[in-house]
Amino acid sequence: MKADRVVIAQQGAPEVMQFETADLPAPAEGEVQIRQTVIGLNYMDVYQRSGHYAMNLPSPLGLEAAGEITAIGDGVEGFAIGDRVVYGGILGAYAGARNAPAARVLQIPDEISDEVAAAALMKGMTTEYLLERTYKVRPGDHVLFFAASGGVGQIAGQWGKHLGAEMIGVTSGSENCAAALDHGYAHAIDRKSEDIVARVKEITGGAGVPVVYDSVGKATFETSMACLATYGLFVSFGATTGEAPAVTPSQLQHGGSLYFTRPTLADYAASRADLEHSSGRLFEMIRAGHVKININQRRRLSDVVAAHRDLEAGTTTGSTIFTP
Ligand SMILES: NC(=O)c1ccc[n+]([C@@H]2O[C@H](COP(=O)([O-])OP(=O)(O)OC[C@H]3O[C@@H](n4cnc5c(N)ncnc54)[C@H](OP(=O)(O)O)[C@@H]3O)[C@@H](O)[C@H]2O)c1
Numbered sequence: 001m002k003a004d005r006v007v008i009a010q011q012g013a014p015e016v017m018q019f020e021t022a023d024l025p026a027p028a029e030g031e032v033q034i035r036q037t038v039i040g041l042n043y044m045d046v047y048q049r050s051g052h053y054a055m056n057l058p059s060p061l062g063l064e065a066a067g068e069i070t071a072i073g074d075g076v077e078g079f080a081i082g083d084r085v086v087y088g089g090i091l092g093a094y095a096g097a098r099n100a101p102a103a104r105v106l107q108i109p110d111e112i113s114d115e116v117a118a119a120a121l122m123k124g125m126t127t128e129y130l131l132e133r134t135y136k137v138r139p140g141d142h143v144l145f146f147a148a149s150g151g152v153g154q155i156a157g158q159w160g161k162h163l164g165a166e167m168i169g170v171t172s173g174s175e176n177c178a179a180a181l182d183h184g185y186a187h188a189i190d191r192k193s194e195d196i197v198a199r200v201k202e203i204t205g206g207a208g209v210p211v212v213y214d215s216v217g218k219a220t221f222e223t224s225m226a227c228l229a230t231y232g233l234f235v236s237f238g239a240t241t242g243e244a245p246a247v248t249p250s251q252l253q254h255g256g257s258l259y260f261t262r263p264t265l266a267d268y269a270a271s272r273a274d275l276e277h278s279s280g281r282l283f284e285m286i287r288a289g290h291v292k293i294n295i296n297q298r299r300r301l302s303d304v305v306a307a308h309r310d311l312e313a314g315t316t317t318g319s320t321i322f323t324p
């Protein structure tokens with residue numbers, strides 16, 4: 001059998017992504033074969049393509065997709081042909097069909113579509129561990145979240161509100177601020193026209209926030225540090241504008257006995273137990289209607305170059321999905 005997929009021979013601009021038709025062998029021991037119906041786009045794909053993350057080249061690309069099981073390798077239990085499944089974090093998702101380790105694959109609950117599963121899995125599991133494990137958000141907390149109208153940001157606003165937090169979102173422009181306010185944020189700060197630190201101090205009565213979730217990195221590091229209350233936690237979970245600078249003990253001391261962490265989903269969903277816990281919480285939040293997944297960009301996989309350009313330019317909101 002053959003399958004179309006996206007590969008890179010070198011890292012760089014979006015144009016390094018090329019299509020190829022490759023042999024797809026029968027699934028090996030422990031693997032399932034998936035005919036993919038929907039593929040998710042994540043900022044991590046940009047880091048892997050651009051060279052921000054080191055990769056073994058040549059390499060397939062893409063990390064997240066949903067589809068139907070079409071073949072099952074030896075030793076796999078708990079899956080049947082025809083099952084609707086989803087996965088995140090397995091390189092090679094930009095493809096029409098693929099083999100994947102069954103240990104990382106999840107059944108999609110009946111009430112959730114393939115589209116929503118592929119649009120939400122990685123962004124939603126990230127939100128789960130950030131708000132419920134890295135820092136346990138409590139009712140009444142002021143929580144500062146960057147890129148509030150983006151894929152992770154829209155899920156986090158709704159989730160944090162459900163936990164009882166007063167969510168403060170940072171985004172760009174009045175339309176994105178309105179989108180943030182529609183997705184759980186009690187306050188939206190326009191990073192293009194407002195003083196973020198001054199607004200946060202005003203909202204929190206001068207105290208600052210107990211936690212900041214900063215996925216922007218280099219460009220917002222100083223701002224995030226200045227928004228934290230005493231004992232505050234800086235959660236640096238992305239590098240959209242480049243890596244945050246090294247943090248010195250004295251910066252944490254003088255900032256008010258602060259904490260700094262750089263978490264990743266790969267660690268928080270490494271065990272099967274954590275993977276099932278995290279995805280289970282996400283599916284529960286979607287089924288209960290506490291979190292709505294907005295798929296604002298639907299594209300064919302053949303438009304992958306343009307889709308990367310848009311995500312990097314910051315012109316997208318909510319989630320982007322592809323059909324193969
Ligand atoms: N550590 C983890 O486990 C993990 C897992 C998943 C995702 N992430 C990170 O989470 C972030 C969001 O991912 P996503 O896929 O949902 O992408 P996204 O938020 O939909 O897109 C990135 C957003 O970053 C914002 N941005 C761009 N330049 C900026 C700047 N100079 N200052 C402030 N904000 C800027 C833009 O939003 P505005 O213009 O609206 O501000 C843009 O829409 C990424 O950094 C990603 O790496 C981390």
